[in-house]
Amino acid sequence: MKLANRVQSLTPSTTLAITAKAKELKAQGLDVIGLGAGEPDFNTPENIIEAAYLSLKGGFTKYTPAGGLPELKKAIIEKFRQDQNLEYENTEIIVGSGAKHVLYTLFQVLLNEGDEVIIPTPYWVSYPEQVKLAGGEPIYVEGKEEQDFKITPEQLVLAITSKTKALIINSPSNPTGMIYTKEELTEIGNICLQHNILIISDEIYEKLVYGSNEHVSIAQISPELKKLTILINGVSKSHSMTGWRIGYAAGNRSLIAAMTDLASHSTSNPTTTSQYGAIEAYNGPQDAVEKMRNAFEERLNIIYNQLVQIPGLKCKKPQGAFYLFPNVKETAALSGYESVDHFVEALLEEALVAVVPGSGFGSPDNIRLSYATSLNNLEEAVKRIHSFVNKKTNKA
Structure with a gap:
């Protein structure tokens, strides 16, 4: 066949x-x-396991809304408020079956045939494949070793065409572990604003930062950049919950609504028990x-x-x-x-x-x-x- x-x-x-x-x-x-x-x-921390167990014992084993439990969205919103001083509403959040699934859903609702997505190299292995599955074309820009594996504003400008739909930023990076500074993100963000290019900011490793380095979300830099950014995150790396499969996106409500509609016809809701575990991950001790x-x-x-x-x-x-x-x-x-x-x-x-x-x-x-x-x-x-x-x- x-x-x-x-x-x-x-x-x-x-x-x-x-x-x-x-x-x-x-x-x-x-x-x-x-x-x-x-x-x-x-x-996974014991308090998270216990919360998930109690949810099962309490009979919370049924469907939830396709985009995630309201209580979990509330916990995510509070996390953004505390960690990055960012304000989101329920309609600007979707919870999915892992950050990988959330990214897949985003590309499916965002891209038309031939749309280009700028992907800095080195890249996480699934970015190009997910773009191609959605009919898009990955455009690679080399983050050279002498640049700490990060792309420059000049490189970004040269990569932009009339077909450019989005730019992916992964900071801290998988596979390099490098972090974009606030100054670097500001320059990149300003170029995206000039060309109206969506910024997909994968921040799944935000809690794992070392020495004097600092994680800054590009959405923190200005209200204009927040509007242009879709944040991707989850509990897999920060709370050692890889197998629980809970990730989420925050951003433009029309994109989030489309992603939620697509999820309702593909996965339905993320696993109910895992969502209760994720609520405790954010609301409980850190x-x-x-x-x-x-x-x-x-x-x-x-x-x-x-x-x-x-x-x-x-x-x-x-x-x-x-x-x-x-x-x-x-x-x-x-x-x-x-x-x-x-x-x-x-x-x-x-x-x-x-x-x-x-x-x-x-x-x-x-x-x-x-x-x-x-x-x-x-x-x-x-x-x-x-x-x-x-x-x-x-x-x-």
Whole structure:
């Protein structure tokens, strides 16, 4: 049976593929260290689990409105007010089955055939595929390493055409961990205002920021930019609730209404129990969020210094999220591999360390390592990579 054209050009998720391969080797009894998955290694905080359990015991197991429980929308609105001094109304919020689903729904209601969406590289793997599924065309703008993987206003201007519909900003970034400053966002935002380009601001890692760095939402900068911005967020990373699948969007009420209508014909409501858990995530104590952030920062500071000792490897120190994104082009060449992808394959098969090749993020010279695992695992993984490279280099 011939598949629909819209899915035949899809590229499978690189992160999921690496994770699946690592699990397959583990099932064979091999001691694989997986640094591929983009999820915290902590369990969901106990108060959230308890709130979800009580909702089940209380009989809250039925349908909710397609766009999410009013109580959850209220909690999200209060979160925006407290964290970013942003005011939203119920009609400007939609809750979906994870931030990925919310983004998918947004592109489906936003894009017509041939509409262009500017995507800075490196990018999260699903942005281009979701744009293509909606009939749009991804327009890539390179965030160079010497620019901390961020695009400049000059690059943005050159990428804009009469077909440009939106720009995606992901800060802190997956896969680089870099953060756009308020000044950088202001310049980019002003260009979008001049050309009436929608800003899709993915802020799923906003709670994971390190050192003296600060997360600023582009919607905070001015009322005009708030009107032009759709914020994407969720509880997956901040509250270690990846499997609960709760994400949300905030912004233009006509877009939100269209997204809600589409959700009513696709998923219906997000899982009811998960919504009650998310209410507690925002209304309850936030101690666990800071505890996890501190743990990630401690791991980063330790493991970064060890990682950069590997021959040929160059790495910008991340400012947020929980990924390292080193350039290993020279390391792969020293080790006798013609591409980073081949280097990554050998690393998994011979050193039993699973990392994600940067080709899946639009940066073929890099790899992504998640430090959302124990410090023992991280240190052992870096030792294995270092030993693997030394062995290959000596052979060469």
